[in-house]
Every structure is written in structure tokens, then in C-alpha cells.
Amino acid sequence: xKDRKIQPIIKNVYRKTIKAVKKTAKLIxxxxxxxxxxxxxxxxxxxxxxxxxxxxxxxxxxxGLVSFVLKNKDSRSAIEIYQDxxxxxxxxxxxxxxxxxxxxxxxxxxxxxxxxFTKEISxxxxxxxxxxxxxxxxxxxxxxxxxxxxxxxxxxxxNEIHINEKILEYSNLIxxxxxxxxxxxxxxxxxxxxxxxxxxxxxxxxxxxxxxxxDHVYFSNFYEITxxxxxxxxxxxxxxxxxxxxxDYEYYETDIILSDWLSEVVKNDMQYHKQDENYYYNFxxxxxxxxxxxNNYEYRNIKFNEExxxxxxxxxxxNYALPSYFLDVNYKDFKLxxxxxxxxxxxxxxxxxxxxxxxxNASKYSSTSTEGIxxxxxxxxxxxxxxxxxxxxxxxxxxxxxxxxDADSYNGEDVKKSFDLVQDNLCLMEDSVVEFYRxxxxxxxxIKQENSKETYIVFNLxxxxxxx
Numbered sequence: 088x089k090d091r092k093i094q095p096i097i098k099n100v101y102r103k104t105i106k107a108v109k110k111t112a113k114l115i116x117x118x119x120x121x122x123x124x125x126x127x128x129x130x131x132x133x134x135x136x137x138x139x140x141x142x143x144x145x146x147x148x149x150x151g152l153v154s155f156v157l158k159n160k161d162s163r164s165a166i167e168i169y170q171d172x173x174x175x176x177x178x179x180x181x182x183x184x185x186x187x188x189x190x191x192x193x194x195x196x197x198x199x200x201x202x203x204f205t206k207e208i209s210x211x212x213x214x215x216x217x218x219x220x221x222x223x224x225x226x227x228x229x230x231x232x233x234x235x236x237x238x239x240x241x242x243x244x245x246n247e248i249h250i251n252e253k254i255l256e257y258s259n260l261i262x263x264x265x266x267x268x269x270x271x272x273x274x275x276x277x278x279x280x281x282x283x284x285x286x287x288x289x290x291x292x293x294x295x296x297x298x299x300x301x302d303h304v305y306f307s308n309f310y311e312i313t314x315x316x317x318x319x320x321x322x323x324x325x326x327x328x329x330x331x332x333x334x335d336y337e338y339y340e341t342d343i344i345l346s347d348w349l350s351e352v353v354k355n356d357m358q359y360h361k362q363d364e365n366y367y368y369n370f371x372x373x374x375x376x377x378x379x380x381x382n383n384y385e386y387r388n389i390k391f392n393e394e395x396x397x398x399x400x401x402x403x404x405x406n407y408a409l410p411s412y413f414l415d416v417n418y419k420d421f422k423l424x425x426x427x428x429x430x431x432x433x434x435x436x437x438x439x440x441x442x443x444x445x446x447x448n449a450s451k452y453s454s455t456s457t458e459g460i461x462x463x464x465x466x467x468x469x470x471x472x473x474x475x476x477x478x479x480x481x482x483x484x485x486x487x488x489x490x491x492x493d494a495d496s497y498n499g500e501d502v503k504k505s506f507d508l509v510q511d512n513l514c515l516m517e518d519s520v521v522e523f524y525r526x527x528x529x530x531x532x533x534i535k536q537e538n539s540k541e542t543y544i545v546f547n548l549x550x551x552x553x554x555x
Contacts, residue, residue, distance in 0.1 A: 144213035145278060149246075156242040159282040161213045165289075165400060166407050168212055168279060169272075173321045175211035176268060177328055179204050186329045189260040197255045197263065205248065205267045212275040217246040219267070224253035231266040233273040237281040239291045244278050261325070268321050272314045280400075289400035293389060300386040301355035306348040307379050309401060316408035319344040335430035337410050342426065345372070345409065349418065352379030372421055373414040376405065416492060419525055425488035433489050433497045437505040440482045444512055447475050476516050483509045484524040 146158035161168070185192070185200050192200075202219045209216040222229075230251050235244035248270040254263045280286050281294070294309040305311060323340035330336075352375055353367050359382060367375065377393070380401065384391040396402060416426045446452070452475040486505050494502045513521055521527050 145215070145282075147215075147244075147278075153243050153245055156244075156278055156282050159279060159284065161279055161283055162285065163213075163283075165280050165283070165286045166403060168275065168283075169317055169320075169404075169407070171211045172208050172271070172275065173317075173324060176204065176208045176264075176321055177324060179207050183329060185260055186325075190258045192260075194252070194255050197260060200260070201250065201255075201263055201267055204264060205271060208268065208271055209274065212271070212279055214275055214278045215246055216248060216271065216274060220247055220249045221252045221255070222249050224251050227251055230254060231270045233270045233277075235274060235277045237277050237291060237295055242277055242282050244274065248274065261322070264325070265318055265322055269314055269318045272317050273310065276310060276313065286400060288398055288403070290389075293383065293387060294400070296387055298383055298386065300382060301358050304351065304355060306344075306351045307355065307383070309383065312348065313401060313404040315344045315348070316341070316404055320408040333430075335427065338427045338430060341409055341413070342424075345413065346421070348379070349375045349421070352376070352382075353418075355379070356382060368417070368419040370418045371414065372416050372418060372426070375418050376414075412492060416488075417525070417528075420484075420488055420491075423484065423524070425484060428485070428488040428493050431485060431489060433486065433501060433505055436482065436486050436489065437501075437508060440479070440486060440505075440508060443475070443479045443482055444508075444515070447479060447515060476520055479512070480516050480520045480524040480526060483512075483526055487526060 144159070144161045145156060146160070147154040147156045163171070181200065182204070189197065198219075198221055205216055205219050227249075229249075231249055233245075233248045235242070237243075248267065250263065250266055250270070254266060257263070276294075281289065281291055296309075298304045298308045306315065319341040323336040326336045326340065349372065353364065356362060356367075356378055357364060370378070377396070380396060381391045410429070412429065413421070413426055420426065452472045486509055489497075490502055490506050509526070513526060516526075
């Protein structure tokens with residue numbers, strides 16, 4: 088939490104609501120709900136007391152079944168709210184023990200902790216989640232859900248989230264924490280963000296509309312885009328805090344989320360615009376993202392404006408939640424896993440390639456690591472030479488990713504040496520393998536050659552220069 092005190096639970100108001108009730112009478116009629124006056128009277132004393140003794144950020148009117156937001160007094164920006172939510176989530180009392188020893192907890196203990204976790208991150212966002220409802224998996228098909236909505240002129244909420252009890256059976260609570268966090272973010276967007284006067288770059292109509300221009304759409308909806316990205320941000324910081332070692336959690340926890348989103352964008356655009364998948368391979372990650380968002384705009388007959396998009400709430404979240412270096416990575420490189428170049432070391436990867444090449448030249452094919460090769464080919468295990476060829480190509484591709492996207496982090500001479508090693512040995516592979524791993528795409532590579540003038544050299548190799 089920040090130094091300033093954020094009042095936790097946002098309770099309902101009864102005192103000073105006569106005018107508000109009159110103003111919202113038409114909204115209540117639109118909702119078409121019948122509420123119990125007696126319930127409001129019974130809770131009046133409690134509401135008056137809480138309104139007098141707390142400085143509520145969100146003022147809402149609760150009728151028991153659902154509440155309506157009347158006023159949002161939160162002075163924070165959207166990113167500040169999410170920063171506070173993540174910070175609160177990482178500092179819930181007892182989280183470390185739960186993270187390490189959830190396997191020894193009973194189901195009831197897990198429920199108790201998840202309810203506490205959900206309450207505290209909701210409080211950090213200035214909203215009220217009254218309870219977590221744990222659903223029986225026998226008649227509940229989702230992992231979780233939240234009931235609420237924003238019509239642009241009014242926001243309403245049931246003030247609870249629902250979680251599938253099945254995920255409580257896992258040996259740890261990471262998945263459960265993730266689902267709770269995800270559903271709370273939906274609530275935060277609805278109750279706080281979309282009623283917050285400080286968030287003026289969010290198109291509510293666009294954000295809340297379902298995307299229906301393709302057969303299979305989930306990750307591409309605006310409200311799922313932001314929620315998944317923020318959940319990935321929380322999960323990566325959670326794992327970094329409690330499981331520190333050499334893994335790049337920022338990459339591993341956002342890679343799957345972003346990959347699912349990009350794959351869906353491409354799949355839907357292929358259907359929408361009748362394109363072949365290869366058409367998208369030279370796009371950057373950002374261009375794929377923009378393509379999906381543009382399709383969202385066009386489907387709702389809203390003129391796509393790149394300048395507005397760049398300054399939108401959606402892009403605020405993208406820039407906050409995603410590693411910045413992801414956006415410039417080629418889509419094919421991203422699909423092959425090479426956006427992870429920040430976790431690799433150029434010298435180590437070059438040394439490994441050197442050994443691979445030496446083994447290949449000595450016909451020691453089985454000595455070459457084949458880790459990850461099965462993900463990219465249909466080779467049978469007895470084809471050691473073919474496996475070796477793919478292993479070398481994959482190692483070359485890792486080096487080329489470092490050279491292409493992160494050369495400035497290394498000595499110029501080392502970069503050139505690694506680049507030359509790759510280019511001098513492309514002849515060890517079939518053309519189809521070279522093409523599959525994008526080893527033929529070298530025109531966009533700029534290498535800083537360290538000399539007295541420190542110039543940039545662009546390598547444009549002709550076919551005859553690739554001969555061994």
C-alpha cells in the first residue's frame with residue numbers, strides 16, 4: 088500500500104442519500120428489480136454509523152441483491168490503483184506460508200485464506216467484495232466469475248466473486264490466488280475504474296462490448312485483455328518474491344497469456360480477412376496487438392485512431408503489465424520462444440553452439456542437446472542427424488534473437504563474432520530448416536562494430552556467401 092491511508096472496505100451509505108435516491112430512481116426502474124424496504128431500514132443504523140466514521144472512496148447504494156455506484160471519490164489513476172492492488176496481494180499476512188505449504192492445509196483453511204486475500208486486495212482497490220462464493224464443481228463449469236456491469240451511466244455489482252472448489256484440491260494455492268485476483272480485477276474495472284473521473288481515456292462502450300466477429304473469441308475482448316495482463320503481472324511478482332532463482336518470471340508468466348491472446352488475434356483475423364498464417368509472421372508483437380484492437384474497433388463501427396489507441400486505458404495496461412521489449416519482437420520469433428532473450432547470455436549460447444557444430448562435424452550427432460526440438464518438428468527419435476540439425480538451428484536462432492533485439496547489452500566484437508559463427512555454418516542445415524527458424528531473415532539486423540567511429544554495420548549476405 089502507499090504511504091497515504093486508503094480506507095479499506097467501501098460500505099454502503101444511507102445518510103444523505105435521499106437526493107441520490109431521487110436522482111437514481113429512473114436507474115432503479117431500468118434495473119427492473121424489486122427491493123425490500125424493510126431490509127434497507129434494518130441496515131440504516133449500521134450504514135449511518137459507517138458513513139460517519141469512514142471516509143469512503145466508493146459511495147454506493149445497496150439493495151441487498153445488488154448495489155449501484157453513486158459516486159467515486161478515488162483520486163488515484165488506474166495504474167496507481169493496480170499497483171496498490173498488487174502490492175496488497177503480495178503482502179497479505181500469512182501468504183508466504185500458504186505459498187510454501189498449501190498442501191498441508193485443509194479445504195476450509197484454504198477457503199478462509201482466499202476470502203481474506205480477496206477482501207484485502209479489494210480494499211486496496213477501494214471497492215467492496217462482501218464474500219467469496221465457493222462453487223461445487225459438479226454443477227459449475229467455470230473456474231470463477233464475477234457478476235456486475237457498467238452501462239456507461241451507471242455501474243452495478245453483486246459485490247461477490249465465485250470460485251470453483253475444484254482448484255482448492257491442487258497441491259498449492261497459486262492457481263486459486265490467480266483466479267481470485269482475476270475476478271477481483273473484473274470487479275475493480277467495473278466498480279472503480281469505469282466510474283473514476285481520473286480515468287478519462289477509457290471507452291466504456293468499446294471496453295464492455297463482446298467481440299463477436301469470429302467463431303472463437305475470449306482473450307481478445309478488452310475486459311479480458313486487461314484482466315489477464317494484470318493477473319500475469321501479479322503472478323510474475325508473486326513467483327519472483329517467493330521462488331527466486333535464475334528463471335525470468337516476467338517472461339514465463341506473461342508469455343502464455345500474451346501467446347494465447349496473439350494466437351487468437353491471428354486465428355480470428357485469418358477468418359475475418361481470409362489470410363494465410365504465414366502472412367502474420369513478419370508482424371511484430373505490437374502490430375499483432377494493434378491488429379486485434381483495430382478489428383474490435385471496426386466490428387463496432389468505431390473509426391480506428393492509432394493516436395487515441397496509443398493513449399488509451401488499454402495501452403496504459405499493456406505498457407504497465409508487459410515487458411517493453413516484447414512489443415518489438417517478431418511474431419514468429421515470439422511463437423518459437425525467442426522473446427526470452429533477456430534470460431540468455433550471448434557468450435554462453437555461443438559456446439554451446441560452437442560445441443554443437445564441433446559434434447556435428449565429428450558426426451557425434453547424439454551428443455547434441457535436443458531440448459525443445461520436439462516442439463518444432465515431427466522427427467522420429469532415431470534420426471540423430473536430423474535432430475542435431477534442428478538443435479543447431481534452434482541454438483543459432485537463440486543467438487540471432489539476442490543479436491537482433493539485445494545487441495546493445497554486449498560488446499560489439501562479441502556480437503559480431505557470434506553473428507559470424509551463425510552465418511558461416513548455415514550450410515549445415517537444409518534450406519527448409521533455415522527458413523523455419525528465421526535464420527534467413529538477416530536484413531533487419533544492425534550490429535554495432537566497435538572501432539574509433541563506433542558505426543553500425545548492416546549485414547546483407549547473398550546466397551553465394553553462405554557456402555561453407
